[in-house]
Amino acid sequence: MSKKKVTLIQEFLKGIWKENPILISLLGLCPTLAVTVSAENGLAMGLAATFVVISSSIIVSMLRKIIPSEVRIASFIVIIATFVTIADRFLAAYFPDISSSLGPFIPLIIVNCMILGRQEAFASKNGIGRSFLDAFGVGLGFTLVLVLLGTIRELFGSGTIFGIQVMWDSFHPWAVMILPPGAFLALGLMIGASNWLNELGEKK
Amino acid sequence: MNLIIIFISAALINNFVLIQFLGICPFVGVSKKMDSAVSMGLAVTFVMVISAAVTWLIYNLILEPTNMQILEYVSFILVIASLVQLVEMFIKKVSKPLYDSLGIFLPLITTNCAILGLALISVLREYSFIQSVVFAVGAGVGFTLALVIMAGIREELELAPVPKHFKGAGITMIIAGCLGLAFMGFSGLI
Numbered sequence: 001m002s003k004k005k006v007t008l009i010q011e012f013l014k015g016i017w018k019e020n021p022i023l024i025s026l027l028g029l030c031p032t033l034a035v036t037v038s039a040e041n042g043l044a045m046g047l048a049a050t051f052v053v054i055s056s057s058i059i060v061s062m063l064r065k066i067i068p069s070e071v072r073i074a075s076f077i078v079i080i081a082t083f084v085t086i087a088d089r090f091l092a093a094y095f096p097d098i099s100s101s102l103g104p105f106i107p108l109i110i111v112n113c114m115i116l117g118r119q120e121a122f123a124s125k126n127g128i129g130r131s132f133l134d135a136f137g138v139g140l141g142f143t144l145v146l147v148l149l150g151t152i153r154e155l156f157g158s159g160t161i162f163g164i165q166v167m168w169d170s171f172h173p174w175a176v177m178i179l180p181p182g183a184f185l186a187l188g189l190m191i192g193a194s195n196w197l198n199e200l201g202e203k204k
Numbered sequence: 205m206n207l208i209i210i211f212i213s214a215a216l217i218n219n220f221v222l223i224q225f226l227g228i229c230p231f232v233g234v235s236k237k238m239d240s241a242v243s244m245g246l247a248v249t250f251v252m253v254i255s256a257a258v259t260w261l262i263y264n265l266i267l268e269p270t271n272m273q274i275l276e277y278v279s280f281i282l283v284i285a286s287l288v289q290l291v292e293m294f295i296k297k298v299s300k301p302l303y304d305s306l307g308i309f310l311p312l313i314t315t316n317c318a319i320l321g322l323a324l325i326s327v328l329r330e331y332s333f334i335q336s337v338v339f340a341v342g343a344g345v346g347f348t349l350a351l352v353i354m355a356g357i358r359e360e361l362e363l364a365p366v367p368k369h370f371k372g373a374g375i376t377m378i379i380a381g382c383l384g385l386a387f388m389g390f391s392g393l394i
Contacts, residue, residue, distance in 0.1 A: 026232060026373050030317045034225035073314070074285050081278040089274075104324045107277050111315040113229055180223045181384035188370070188377030195369035 011130055015137030021114040022145045022187075023194040028114035031105050032146060033183040039162050042150025044098045046143025048091065048106060050136070052083045053115045057123040057135035064124045076119040077110065084110045114142060145190075152186055153177045207338045210331075214342030217391050220318050221350040222384040227318030231351060232376055240305045241355035242348070247310065249344025251291055252319055255284050256340035259323040260333050280323050281314075288314045318347055353383060 021027045028049070035045045056079045060067075067075045088106045091099040099106065109115065118138055123131040151161055157177030159167035167173075176182045220226045227248070234244045259280050267273055292310050296303045303310070313319065322343050326336040357379055366375050 027229070029228040029232065030225050033228060073311070074282070077281050077285060077314070078278060081281050085274060085277050088277075104321055104328065107324055108226075108317045108321055110277055110281055111317045111320050113312070113315050116315055176385070179384075179388065180225065181381040181388065183225065184377045184381030184384055188374045188381065191377060192367070192370040192374040195374065199369070 008130070008133055012133040012137040015134065015139070016141040016144065019138075020141045020145065020194075021117075021138055022142060023191055025114075025117070026191075027117055028112045028142060029187075031108060031112060032149065033180075033187060035102055035105050036146055036150040036153055036183060036186075037157070037178050038154040038160075039147055039150040041098065041101060042146035042148075043143065044091070044095070045102060045105065046139070046146040048087045049109050049112060049115065050139030050143055051087055052080060052109055053118055053139045053142075054132060054135045055083045056080045056115065057118055057131040058128055060119045060123040061126060061128045061131035067124070072124060073116070073120070076116060076124075080115055080119070081110045114138065149183075149186060149190065152190075153182055157182060207335065210335055210339050211342040211345075212393060214339050215346035215349065216387065217393060219346045219350055219387050219390075220321075220343045221347055222380060222387045224321070226321040227316050227347055230312065230316055231354065231380070232373060234306075235351055235354040235376070236358055237305075238352070238355045238359060241351045243302050244306060245344070245348025245351045247291060247295065247306065248313060248316060248318065248347055249341070251284070251287055251313055252322055252344045252347075253337060253340045255280075255287050255319055256322055256326060256336045257333070258283050258287070260326060260331075260336045263327055264333075276324075276327070280320060284319055284323070285314045318343065350383070354380065 015021070019025060022029065022032050031045055031049070036042045056076070059079050060076060063075075063079075084107060087109070088099070091102075091106060118135055122134045126134070155161055155166065156174045157179075159165060159171050159173050174182070177186065214220070218224055221228065221231050230244060230248070235241050262279055262283065263273075263276065267276060267279065288311065291313070292303075295306070295310065322340055326339060331339060354376070358376070361375065361379075370378070
């Protein structure tokens with residue numbers, strides 16, 4: 001292992017900000033843009049993806065010495081697809097409303113490049129403990145951005161946060177924020193803002 | 205008539221990239237140059253049409269009669285992964301320069317959500333065989349269109365004074381937002 005010096009806590013924290021899957025690596029953008037109409041949807045999507053990335057990282061890490069490298073991508077995808085099926089059935093059974101509002105984007109977690117990226121870049125090379133922490137950090141970073149983006153879009157698009165009215169009565173909702181173009185605009189501004197914050201941090 | 209509506213709706217009104225957010229990764233990654241945008245669009249369209257046909261057959265002839273719909277995701281992704289492998293070998297044989305210019309994004313078509321999304325949406329809407337193929341062609345045309353428009357804008361953008369922190373991904377997202385607004389105008393077509 002080349003990065004022996006990286007402490008366990010750093011392994012966990014790097015996914016949240018320094019290597020944030022959405023803002024820095026630009027992975028997993030499709031679900032990010034599509035489901036963040038409200039903070040609640042963002043949270044559900046984030047948790048489902050976190051569950052999948054953690055479980056498949058653990059399995060991939062356990063099997064990393066058995067899987068031949070020629071067929072590794074296909075094997076990872078089948079493992080991921082299995083966990084996505086579990087998450088999909090679970091949501092359909094216990095949270096039918098959320099499941100129907102997320103629609104095809106739950107099964108599309110399978111092709112979320114963020115998850116496959118973690119298997120390829122980390123879980124297939126590291127032990128179970130580290131893979132778990134890495135996946136947990138990345139999943140948390142993903143969820144945080146999704147909730148933040150969902151909150152911003154819900155706040156301006158419908159004047160609510162998690163369904164609770166927060167804007168004043170005469171506030172006129174910016175309908176564009178909950179329409180598809182609003183997702184692109186909000187995420188573009190967030191990426192710009194995170195670049196700016198990163199630069200501020202480096203200057204200090 | 206029905207088929208024309210499916211085609212126009214997939215290509216323009218519910219454009220896969222700009223309105224439905226499917227296939228954003230290649231949209232951001234491969235839209236820097238016009239040539240690679242065109243060939244990427246064609247490769248994706250090709251994979252889309254074939255995988256739509258194959259997944260329709262698998263779902264309606266194997267999974268549904270045997271009541272095995274729970275294997276839907278696993279079997280669809282396997283079909284798509286092997287198709288992409290096939291296309292990759294084909295392009296490598298036929299045109300080496302094209303193969304080199306697409307680079308890493310060719311195997312990544314597997315994880316292009318537009319393709320799996322297309323197969324899943326076809327099942328959800330209970331399209332017939334012909335309908336799902338037409339839907340796939342429309343979606344492919346829409347994907348190529350969005351990619352080509354974006355590549356054209358980004359080539360011009362090289363010369364524009366973009367604020368430092370918005371260079372690259374940030375400005376691409378904002379332009380995509382503006383394009384999305386424009387594409388929403390098509391919703392009056394039908």
